[in-house]
Amino acid sequence: TAKIAVITGASSGIGAAAARLLVEEGAHVILVARRVERLQELATELGDSATVMQLDVADAAAVTAMFATIKSRFGGVDLLFNNAGLGISSPFESSDPADWKSMIDANLYGVLNCTQAAIPLMRGRAGAMICSVSSVGGRYGAATWSVYSATKYAVVGFHDALRKELGEEGIRVSVLEPGAVWTEFGENVSDALLTRRTQLEAMQSEDVARALVFAFAQPANVLIQEILMRPVKQIAP
Ligand code: NJP
DSSP states (O other): OOOEEEEETTTSHHHHHHHHHHHHTTOEEEEEESOHHHHHHHHHHHGGGEEEEEOOTTOHHHHHHHHHHHHHHHSOOSEEEEOOOOOOOOOGGGOOHHHHHHHIIIIIIHHHHHHHHHHHHHTTOTTOEEEEEOOTHHHHOOTTOHHHHHHHHHHHHHHHHHHHHHGGGTOEEEEEEEOOEESSTTTTTOHHHHHHHHHHTOEEHHHHHHHHHHHHTSOTTOOOOEEEEOOTTOOOO
Protein backbone atom coordinates (compact mmCIF):
# COMPACT_ATOMS: atom_id res chain seq x y z
CA THR A 1 0.00 0.00 0.00
CA ALA A 2 1.08 3.56 -0.69
CA LYS A 3 2.96 5.48 1.99
CA ILE A 4 1.02 8.52 3.20
CA ALA A 5 3.12 11.71 3.01
CA VAL A 6 1.94 15.05 4.39
CA ILE A 7 3.81 17.93 2.74
CA THR A 8 3.39 21.42 4.17
CA GLY A 9 4.19 24.31 1.85
CA ALA A 10 3.36 22.17 -1.19
CA SER A 11 2.05 25.14 -3.21
CA SER A 12 5.51 26.09 -4.52
CA GLY A 13 9.24 25.51 -4.45
CA ILE A 14 10.74 22.64 -2.47
CA GLY A 15 7.36 21.33 -1.27
CA ALA A 16 5.92 21.02 -4.78
CA ALA A 17 9.12 19.32 -6.01
CA ALA A 18 8.96 16.90 -3.08
CA ALA A 19 5.35 16.04 -3.91
CA ARG A 20 6.27 15.18 -7.49
CA LEU A 21 9.22 12.98 -6.48
CA LEU A 22 7.31 11.19 -3.71
CA VAL A 23 4.49 10.34 -6.12
CA GLU A 24 7.09 8.93 -8.54
CA GLU A 25 8.24 6.77 -5.61
CA GLY A 26 4.69 5.46 -5.15
CA ALA A 27 3.50 7.58 -2.21
CA HIS A 28 0.12 9.23 -1.74
CA VAL A 29 0.78 12.91 -1.01
CA ILE A 30 -1.37 15.26 1.04
CA LEU A 31 -0.66 18.73 -0.29
CA VAL A 32 -0.91 21.40 2.40
CA ALA A 33 -0.66 25.22 2.15
CA ARG A 34 -2.82 28.34 2.24
CA ARG A 35 -3.05 28.97 -1.53
CA VAL A 36 -5.49 26.22 -2.38
CA GLU A 37 -5.69 27.03 -6.12
CA ARG A 38 -1.97 26.32 -6.45
CA LEU A 39 -2.43 23.02 -4.63
CA GLN A 40 -5.33 22.08 -6.88
CA GLU A 41 -3.24 22.67 -10.01
CA LEU A 42 -0.52 20.39 -8.67
CA ALA A 43 -3.08 17.77 -7.62
CA THR A 44 -4.52 17.77 -11.13
CA GLU A 45 -1.04 17.04 -12.46
CA LEU A 46 -0.50 14.23 -9.91
CA GLY A 47 -3.93 12.59 -10.30
CA ASP A 48 -5.19 10.00 -7.81
CA SER A 49 -1.95 10.11 -5.85
CA ALA A 50 -2.65 13.54 -4.34
CA THR A 51 -5.12 15.08 -1.90
CA VAL A 52 -5.42 18.83 -1.26
CA MET A 53 -5.86 20.33 2.21
CA GLN A 54 -5.89 24.07 2.76
CA LEU A 55 -4.18 25.09 5.99
CA ASP A 56 -2.29 27.85 7.75
CA VAL A 57 0.26 25.82 9.73
CA ALA A 58 0.36 28.56 12.41
CA ASP A 59 -3.32 27.97 13.22
CA ALA A 60 -3.16 25.27 15.90
CA ALA A 61 -6.89 24.48 15.91
CA ALA A 62 -6.94 24.11 12.12
CA VAL A 63 -3.90 21.83 12.28
CA THR A 64 -5.62 19.56 14.83
CA ALA A 65 -8.74 19.42 12.67
CA MET A 66 -6.74 18.61 9.54
CA PHE A 67 -4.90 15.70 11.15
CA ALA A 68 -8.21 14.35 12.49
CA THR A 69 -9.50 14.34 8.90
CA ILE A 70 -6.30 12.64 7.72
CA LYS A 71 -6.71 9.98 10.40
CA SER A 72 -10.26 9.18 9.37
CA ARG A 73 -9.53 9.21 5.63
CA PHE A 74 -6.09 7.57 5.52
CA GLY A 75 -5.65 5.85 8.88
CA GLY A 76 -2.19 7.29 9.57
CA VAL A 77 0.87 9.14 8.31
CA ASP A 78 4.24 7.72 7.19
CA LEU A 79 6.02 10.98 6.38
CA LEU A 80 5.49 14.46 7.75
CA PHE A 81 7.54 16.92 5.68
CA ASN A 82 7.51 20.19 7.63
CA ASN A 83 8.60 22.41 4.77
CA ALA A 84 6.27 25.44 5.01
CA GLY A 85 8.18 28.53 5.98
CA LEU A 86 8.99 32.09 5.17
CA GLY A 87 11.93 34.44 5.39
CA ILE A 88 11.98 38.21 5.61
CA SER A 89 15.41 39.77 5.23
CA SER A 90 16.41 42.97 7.03
CA PRO A 91 19.27 44.32 9.10
CA PHE A 92 18.15 43.43 12.60
CA GLU A 93 18.29 46.98 13.96
CA SER A 94 15.65 48.19 11.51
CA SER A 95 13.62 44.97 11.38
CA ASP A 96 9.89 44.99 12.10
CA PRO A 97 8.59 43.00 15.11
CA ALA A 98 5.51 42.10 13.04
CA ASP A 99 7.89 40.29 10.66
CA TRP A 100 9.54 38.49 13.59
CA LYS A 101 6.12 37.22 14.56
CA SER A 102 5.21 35.97 11.06
CA MET A 103 8.47 34.04 10.85
CA ILE A 104 8.17 32.55 14.34
CA ASP A 105 4.52 31.63 13.68
CA ALA A 106 5.15 29.81 10.40
CA ASN A 107 8.68 28.46 10.89
CA LEU A 108 8.47 27.42 14.54
CA TYR A 109 4.84 27.17 15.65
CA GLY A 110 3.96 25.62 12.28
CA VAL A 111 6.48 22.82 12.86
CA LEU A 112 5.40 22.35 16.49
CA ASN A 113 1.68 22.27 15.63
CA CYS A 114 1.99 19.80 12.77
CA THR A 115 4.48 17.55 14.57
CA GLN A 116 2.40 17.26 17.73
CA ALA A 117 -0.72 16.42 15.74
CA ALA A 118 1.09 13.92 13.50
CA ILE A 119 2.94 11.84 16.14
CA PRO A 120 -0.06 9.72 17.22
CA LEU A 121 -0.80 8.99 13.53
CA MET A 122 2.77 7.75 12.96
CA ARG A 123 3.06 5.19 15.78
CA GLY A 124 3.49 1.59 14.71
CA ARG A 125 4.18 2.41 11.05
CA ALA A 126 7.56 1.02 9.98
CA GLY A 127 9.88 3.70 8.63
CA ALA A 128 7.73 6.63 9.77
CA MET A 129 9.64 9.90 9.47
CA ILE A 130 9.30 13.50 10.53
CA CYS A 131 11.55 15.62 8.35
CA SER A 132 11.66 19.39 8.71
CA VAL A 133 13.35 22.06 6.65
CA SER A 134 15.79 24.22 8.55
CA SER A 135 18.54 26.11 6.71
CA VAL A 136 22.27 26.71 6.54
CA GLY A 137 21.18 29.86 8.40
CA GLY A 138 19.91 27.48 11.10
CA ARG A 139 23.46 26.15 11.58
CA TYR A 140 25.68 29.18 11.01
CA GLY A 141 23.42 32.28 11.02
CA ALA A 142 23.14 34.59 8.01
CA ALA A 143 23.57 38.37 7.96
CA THR A 144 20.23 40.22 7.49
CA TRP A 145 18.46 36.97 8.31
CA SER A 146 18.90 37.04 12.09
CA VAL A 147 15.35 36.30 13.19
CA TYR A 148 14.86 33.84 10.34
CA SER A 149 18.10 32.11 11.41
CA ALA A 150 16.83 32.02 15.01
CA THR A 151 13.64 30.21 13.93
CA LYS A 152 15.70 27.69 11.96
CA TYR A 153 18.10 27.08 14.87
CA ALA A 154 14.96 26.44 16.92
CA VAL A 155 13.84 23.79 14.43
CA VAL A 156 17.21 22.02 14.73
CA GLY A 157 17.14 22.19 18.54
CA PHE A 158 13.59 20.90 18.67
CA HIS A 159 14.52 17.96 16.45
CA ASP A 160 17.69 17.14 18.40
CA ALA A 161 15.51 16.75 21.50
CA LEU A 162 12.51 15.11 19.84
CA ARG A 163 14.73 12.47 18.23
CA LYS A 164 15.57 11.28 21.76
CA GLU A 165 11.89 10.98 22.64
CA LEU A 166 10.77 9.16 19.51
CA GLY A 167 13.80 7.12 18.42
CA GLU A 168 13.02 4.08 20.54
CA GLU A 169 9.57 3.92 19.03
CA GLY A 170 11.12 3.76 15.58
CA ILE A 171 9.96 7.20 14.45
CA ARG A 172 12.78 8.83 12.51
CA VAL A 173 13.39 12.55 13.14
CA SER A 174 15.42 14.31 10.49
CA VAL A 175 16.33 17.83 9.30
CA LEU A 176 17.27 19.28 5.92
CA GLU A 177 19.45 22.38 5.92
CA PRO A 178 19.59 23.85 2.43
CA GLY A 179 21.54 26.87 1.30
CA ALA A 180 20.29 29.03 -1.56
CA VAL A 181 17.54 27.45 -3.68
CA TRP A 182 15.71 28.97 -6.66
CA THR A 183 12.16 29.23 -5.34
CA GLU A 184 9.66 31.99 -4.58
CA PHE A 185 11.21 32.24 -1.11
CA GLY A 186 12.16 35.84 -0.34
CA GLU A 187 11.27 36.94 -3.87
CA ASN A 188 9.10 39.74 -2.61
CA VAL A 189 11.93 41.05 -0.48
CA SER A 190 14.80 42.12 -2.66
CA ASP A 191 16.48 42.12 -6.05
CA ALA A 192 19.73 41.65 -4.15
CA LEU A 193 18.64 38.15 -3.15
CA LEU A 194 17.90 37.24 -6.76
CA THR A 195 21.28 38.56 -7.89
CA ARG A 196 22.95 36.60 -5.12
CA ARG A 197 21.22 33.38 -6.19
CA THR A 198 22.48 33.87 -9.74
CA GLN A 199 26.03 34.50 -8.54
CA LEU A 200 25.93 31.46 -6.29
CA GLU A 201 24.40 29.22 -8.96
CA ALA A 202 21.65 28.38 -6.49
CA MET A 203 20.24 24.87 -6.24
CA GLN A 204 16.91 23.80 -7.72
CA SER A 205 13.97 22.65 -5.61
CA GLU A 206 14.41 19.13 -7.02
CA ASP A 207 17.94 18.96 -5.57
CA VAL A 208 16.55 19.41 -2.06
CA ALA A 209 13.55 17.15 -2.74
CA ARG A 210 15.96 14.36 -3.79
CA ALA A 211 17.67 14.58 -0.40
CA LEU A 212 14.32 14.09 1.33
CA VAL A 213 13.48 11.07 -0.82
CA PHE A 214 16.96 9.61 -0.17
CA ALA A 215 16.48 9.88 3.60
CA PHE A 216 12.91 8.54 3.54
CA ALA A 217 13.80 5.59 1.28
CA GLN A 218 16.37 4.16 3.69
CA PRO A 219 15.47 0.94 5.54
CA ALA A 220 13.21 1.62 8.54
CA ASN A 221 16.07 1.12 11.03
CA VAL A 222 18.32 3.67 9.30
CA LEU A 223 18.10 7.34 10.22
CA ILE A 224 19.64 10.03 8.05
CA GLN A 225 19.67 12.55 10.87
CA GLU A 226 20.61 15.68 9.00
CA ILE A 227 21.47 16.79 5.48
CA LEU A 228 23.17 20.15 5.00
CA MET A 229 23.48 21.03 1.33
CA ARG A 230 24.50 24.20 -0.44
CA PRO A 231 25.54 25.49 -3.83
CA VAL A 232 29.28 24.84 -4.04
CA LYS A 233 29.89 28.56 -4.61
CA GLN A 234 27.98 29.53 -1.44
CA ILE A 235 30.97 29.61 0.88
CA ALA A 236 29.10 31.64 3.53
CA PRO A 237 27.22 31.37 5.84
O1 NJP B 1 9.95 28.73 -0.64
P1 NJP B 1 8.53 29.07 -1.32
P2 NJP B 1 10.82 27.39 -0.52
N1 NJP B 1 0.89 27.89 6.35
O2 NJP B 1 8.27 30.47 -0.90
C1 NJP B 1 4.17 27.77 2.44
C2 NJP B 1 13.39 26.82 3.45
N2 NJP B 1 14.59 27.37 2.84
O3 NJP B 1 10.28 26.28 -1.28
O4 NJP B 1 0.62 29.04 2.22
C3 NJP B 1 1.01 27.03 5.34
O5 NJP B 1 8.56 28.74 -2.76
C4 NJP B 1 3.82 28.49 1.17
O6 NJP B 1 2.46 28.22 0.83
P3 NJP B 1 1.22 29.29 0.89
C5 NJP B 1 12.33 27.82 3.80
O7 NJP B 1 12.59 28.50 5.00
C6 NJP B 1 14.59 27.90 1.60
O8 NJP B 1 12.21 27.81 -0.73
O9 NJP B 1 0.35 28.87 -0.23
N3 NJP B 1 1.93 27.11 4.38
C7 NJP B 1 4.73 27.81 0.17
O10 NJP B 1 4.15 26.63 -0.32
C8 NJP B 1 11.11 26.93 3.91
O11 NJP B 1 11.00 26.38 5.20
C9 NJP B 1 15.75 28.43 1.05
O12 NJP B 1 1.82 30.66 0.74
C10 NJP B 1 2.78 28.14 4.45
C11 NJP B 1 5.94 27.41 1.01
O13 NJP B 1 5.56 27.56 2.38
C12 NJP B 1 11.39 25.82 2.90
O14 NJP B 1 12.76 25.95 2.54
C13 NJP B 1 16.92 28.41 1.77
C14 NJP B 1 2.74 29.09 5.48
C15 NJP B 1 7.14 28.27 0.74
O15 NJP B 1 7.52 28.08 -0.58
C16 NJP B 1 10.55 25.87 1.65
O16 NJP B 1 10.64 27.14 1.05
C17 NJP B 1 16.91 27.86 3.04
C18 NJP B 1 1.73 28.94 6.44
N4 NJP B 1 1.60 29.81 7.45
C19 NJP B 1 15.75 27.34 3.56
N5 NJP B 1 3.74 29.99 5.27
C20 NJP B 1 15.80 29.05 -0.31
N6 NJP B 1 14.73 28.96 -1.10
O17 NJP B 1 16.82 29.64 -0.68
C21 NJP B 1 4.38 29.62 4.15
O18 NJP B 1 18.06 27.87 3.72
N7 NJP B 1 3.81 28.51 3.64
